[in-house]
Amino acid sequence: MNMEAVFRKSIHGAGGVKPDHHEETGFVEDINDLKVGKESKSVHEDDNSKSSQQKDLASDKEDDQQLESAKADMEEVMEENQRLKKHLDRIMKDYRNLQTQFHEVVQRDAEKSNTNIIRCDEADQLVSLSLGRTSSDTKKEELSKILMSKKENTKEEDNLTLGLDCKFQSSANTPTTKSSPSNLSPESSLGEVKDEKGAETWPPHKVLKKNIRNEEDDVVQQNPTKRAKVSVRVRCDTPTMNDGCQWRKYGQKIAKGNPCPRSYYRCTVAPSCPVRKQVQRCIEDMSILITTYEGTHNHPLPLSATSMAFTTSAAASMLLSGSSSSGSATDTTRSTNTNALSYHLSDINSKPKPFYLPNSSISSTPHSQYPTITLDLTSSSSASSLPGHHQRITSSNYPTPRYNNSSTNILNFSSAFESNPLLPMSWSNGIQDVSSLSFATRSGEILSQSNNYLQNIISNPKPTQSLLPQDTISAATKAITSDPKFQSALAVALTSIIGSRGGNHHHIDEKSGQNLKVTEPFPVLCSFPSTSNNPIKCSSNNMQPEKLLQFAASKSKSTSPGDHKEYYTVL
């Protein structure tokens, strides 16, 4: 074989070759040349020396031995090669079998689902993403009914459900879009999304005081850059916004510059949950509540908590993915002009209202070495209320995206909540649920691509998405989903959700008290702002997030053949 020839050439180069091998002419000729050379040399130096001839004979014997051993080694290598080949073939066969089964499962599950989605498909894959849910309490059920009825009326036009749905489809297998409900664990996270050991985000000084120094803390100290706070601004008359989680107040302080006390809460869903939040009224507008989440839940979340958790988690993930490559850590005010987030909100009375909020605030205060992302769910009335290092893009019901040159971005949620009292928004004014919240992230380039489109939307704030040109939307969505940061954030979020399922097989709805198995259906409806009748196709150069989604979808279906009417939120 070739290998053998190469091997022979190599040993030939070393000079140790027996001239009696005639398998290859050229090889033999070389050997003869060598031998002649040796003989010629010996003639010139010592023609009558028998001892020299004996040495030559001994040398030839050594060469023979080396050749034999080399051949033996070569045979071993070849045998090993054959074994590896067989092994590889076996692996490939297994892989193909699994792939076939996988596609079958996906296809079968997809046929069962009838939820509307957005198609993200340019590489024979469909990915739909939305953040939304309906909830289980009475109010939520009513809202859900409304949502469902509207969905029936508008078919694919709405984005009213809030959940994270992942829908895949290989276009080669199934020509139409079908959903794959993901039974994602609600054990999601606030703030950073990553595996539990790496998820804790508390500053070292907090850890040091406590004797509880586990691996998680070690990871934190080893990876200080991977910490994020997600600040959510909402209009809320209640002391705290209802985000679905159970919190216990453990402190209150008057922060400098704001007469309103800052309250400190920790999650009490699980005794060891590290997630904490700070709640403070905005000094500029007392009706605005600023809630800052920090940390990652290490337990299953109540249904009502998952939407907020997923939202902040996704935001934090994108923040972290962007901030990791951002400016110097020594900057007291560090900003990352990275991800622009588009949040799509819709109420139940009207068609989905796209909120394109191109700027996300990623910054850190002089006293906070960790980046903070601000999700602004308020109206423009409090535009000046953000701290100086935050540059906030104001918004009315249809916030105008501004692509300013500032290095600081604001992730600005919309204010549809206050203008739409029927909007089920748990984060605002005691309204219990979020009807629809879709998001996407775009890079700066993507912003430039879709800028005209977005501006057009804003300048003509008609919420009817069907008026939007589909190809433009497709282009925008394509750009969005092709953003590697979005993909990575999505992958991280899903990974955290899926990966954490193992140890937590149920979670508790804090209101209804019902125990829900995580393996129950988790139909996640993913949708970007889209024209209702025209699912958006979007491409992805990196297929990993889609693969992940696909896996999640199939996984959830395989384990949850039950009721798909109830949408669970993830965060």
Added chain:
DNA sequence: CGATTTTGACCTGCGC
């Protein structure tokens, strides 16, 4: 009576 909130003390980091 258990859970939650209140509140003053304490700890830590940072800037001067």
Added chain:
DNA sequence: GCGCAGGTCAAAATCG
């Protein structure tokens, strides 16, 4: 080192 500010602890008070 000192003072300030943010954050946390934990005992007491309050609530359901």
